[in-house]
Amino acid sequence: MTENFRDALKRSPDHRRGRKDSPIVDSELRRLFDDLQKQLAETRNITEKLGITDVFEQRDAAEYFEKILCMTSQDASKIFKGELNHRTTCCKCDMKNDSRSFFWILPLMVEDSRYKTYNVEQGLEAFFELQQVSGDDQIYCSRCDEKQNADIKWEITQHPDVLTLLLKRFTFDYKLRRYVKLHCKADVPQTLHMEKCTYELYAVVNHFGSLTGGHYTAEIKSYENGQWYCFNDGHVESVREHNLTSPQTVFYSLHPPVQES
Template sequence: MDGRLTDIFSGFGVNINFVPTVKRPVMDQISSSSPPVTQHQHQQTSEDSTSKFVAHLQGWTGPALFPLSDLKGSELDVFLPGLWVTLHVICINTFVLHTLQSQGSGRQVHLTEFTRTLASQLTVDSSVTVPVLPRLNSSSYQETSLPNVSKQRLVTVSYGEYRDMKLQGWNTPGVCGLDNSGNSCYLNAVLQCLCSTVPLVEHLLNQDTRKELAKSKCRVAEVFVRLLEEMWLGRNSSCAPVEARSVLCSILPQFNNNSQQDAQELLLFLLNALHDNLKKVAKRQMRSSIRQPRQNQNRNCATAAGDSTIVSHLFEGQLSYMILCMHCNHQAHSTQTFTVLSLPIPTDIIKCSIQDCLSLFFEQTLLTGGEQMLCSVCGLKRETAVLTCLDKPPEILLLHLKRFGCKGKNQVKLRTNVVFSMKLDLTPFLSTSVQNTSYSSYRLYAVVNHAGHLNMGHYTALCHNVLTRTWHCFDDSAVREVQDSFVQSPNAYLLLYSRRPFQKPKIHGL
């Protein structure tokens, strides 16, 4: 353990010294004034001290709480493993902090003495996460000088500073857990992803937008805005989206139960509801603009014209279809607006890439038999080739992996490990009209995972925070920071990519 921790921290230029309280070989301890030591005493002292220290570092036995003679062998096998795993996890973490703190003043902390003090402190107060150890900071504790301290870059972290940093992490804007109100993990995961969609958050938390929503009595948008405000400007580590769920269930009764629901389906319904509410605001603005002076009328009408909202601006893209009659080669073209791309997963393989799924989605399709299409030139149904491409890439690209399907007559969940990257290039799938633009490069900023089976499972979310530039895992109310390597998972179900890098949102009070 000491070698492992030393290697890890040495990469940051931090010097950590583990000083065992093991007596050196007796020949090194004997001075001219010391009484003679017999060979038997020498061997016994060396073996006892070494065996105790080795056992202590192994984390299964040791002198910190009680001597080994107090328990029988059978009790040791059952009791000590669970106790010492728990205790040593706390001990090692706390030991590292106090070692770093001690280095600033050229001191060393002995591991065995540290464990004894830690155990005593936990006996007094077991509720503290990182116990304060006054004995190690007092002058009564014997310390030795740390040689060559000035040659290393040292980090000093006090318990108070560590506590403040931890609390500050809990209160990071946009990093807030959501309580599970009864199998609502699918809702919580979707809400976390939308909470991490910075342009949407910035627009909805704008003071003018909030006033217009209140005037137009938009229930879904108002409730969602209040939840975003609590998640971005609140001071709690988690909150309960009870009001949001209640309003959603009132307009979407299919979600008004405690059964597992589909996160992708909910996401589509929620975006549609927000879009409808914001269109209501736009129409109200258009009506009011008619009564305003002429110089402001054009600007307001342009803002409210059509059905465009922040939802459609961010999430809507357009697919282009080229339809070719295989009999007369007549070509026809059509387009379709989309919000989510539902990608098929290659069958009968264990692992594939997100590019494989995209290629399968955009591959040329031949319609034969009962799927033949009517050719306007031939006047008959003919075999038809359909070529699909991306004509207008959206600002926010939502990719849905079709993990729930049929195998024969049975519904199954596809557990193929779809490997995806932080950056996604859509160039091979763009139409010729947009291939030479900068629309093709995307960055991953959120993932919804589904673990479990078809009818019984659990949703979690992984989201990138624009302020800390780090990823967080949201498991309902439990939140933890994770490394980039943790984002890749065989449980990925929804992937959210952004065409532009997010900036710190301009939110009043942030």
């Protein structure tokens, strides 16, 4: 249901050449999308390309989403690609250091609360809040030639056409001495406003179960008729309300969408 991504795959040179030895997965995705328009589709080709040998072992959906994009041609994957700037400012001399990097997904930490609804919009704001480091966490300043307190802040320098947010639903349980999943509900807004950009929600990936086992479903808005559908393996049905108990990854499209030349 990401129309620009599917259209870009159709134009992929690797798909036209049909190279079986290519690390690029464009041809496998293109074939999968073609099959899905006609019938139930098998994923054997794409899973083999991703190096998955045991399909019964749980994999992290967000991890393999990133892996797929890393193995997809640049023209297609750039739709999900954004750029972040990590700015560190010395609190003594005010020297600033900038470091830029690209991202596919922005990770949002979910608070450890079983009774409070997690707010995605507030989580996104917290990701970009100014952070101050001191004490043992001081950062070396080349101008001062010693460690100093510092301000740290992330900022988006390039907004992606599709903004992907990962809700990190886990915390360390000191009684059990292991990581456990957080099962709180989530408030997922229909619209996100970021600086001069407006994003509209169009897909939610849900995970039911624990960190070691469970089941994935997806709720996706059709670009053809605006209707939301729940995708549960081979079963698809229309839905009126979103399931907000177990969202793991949410997808927002830039509105209005970018017009390709």
